[in-house]
Amino acid sequence: MQRREFEEWQRLSELAYVKCEAFLNSDALDEVRKGMQELTAKYPRHSVALDCHVEVCDSEKEEVLPLLRFGITAMEGKSPYIHHADSTPQRYLVNGAIHVVPHDHCPNCWGIWDFKFKNKACSHCSFSVGKEVRYMLDTDICPYCERGKMTSKSLTCDDCGFQLLPSEVAWG
Numbered sequence: 326m327q328r329r330e331f332e333e334w335q336r337l338s339e340l341a342y343v344k345c346e347a348f349l350n351s352d353a354l355d356e357v358r359k360g361m362q363e364l365t366a367k368y369p370r371h372s373v374a375l376d377c378h379v380e381v382c383d384s385e386k387e388e389v390l391p392l393l394r395f396g397i398t399a400m401e402g403k404s405p406y407i408h409h410a411d412s413t414p415q416r417y418l419v420n421g422a423i424h425v426v427p428h429d430h431c432p433n434c435w436g437i438w439d440f441k442f443k444n445k446a447c448s449h450c451s452f453s454v455g456k457e458v459r460y461m462l463d464t465d466i467c468p469y470c471e472r473g474k475m476t477s478k479s480l481t482c483d484d485c486g487f488q489l490l491p492s493e494v495a496w497g
């Protein structure tokens with residue numbers, strides 16, 4: 326998804342997050358939260374989640390990009406709490422254009438493409454890191470662990486050891 330379009334969808338999903346979080350915590354759902362708590366006390370092997378998803382679907386690619394996944398979950402009879410299950414966005418340079426997708430998806434076909442540091446090619450469209458796809462970095466934050474640092478001179482993360490080749494990165 327082109328960067329500008331991604332930013333527009335992201336604004337919508339941030340708004341959805343604020344509104345849905347307020348709703349999930351509101352009095353309107355008192356009975357539902359109470360029911361979640363009661364049933365997980367009765368069935369302690371089971372947990373339960375009530376989730377809100379914002380997903381963008383492309384009719385030509387026939388793939389879905391999940392932009393927001395969060396909700397309330399309960400287990401062991403404790404009161405429900407907010408949980409997050411969405412993936413952070415990652416920027417890529419794809420054939421010269423900047424694309425943004427959740428980090429476990431392919432920036433070209435949107436299919437699931439996780440662990441790109443190990444699986445260098447997308448199993449759906451065969452685009453690969455270092456050829457059609459480059460990580461687009463504008464900070465020195467490691468795109469893999471998002472804690473450590475790497476620079477244009479040293480493409481090895483000082484925290485997790487994740488390593489990129491110069492052909493796999495574009496700066497900007």
Ligand SMILES: [Zn+2]
Pocket residue numbers: 431432433434435436438447448449450451452
């Ligand atoms: Zn792909």
Ligand SMILES: [Zn+2]
Pocket residue numbers: 467468469470471472473474482483484485486487
């Ligand atoms: Zn790292």
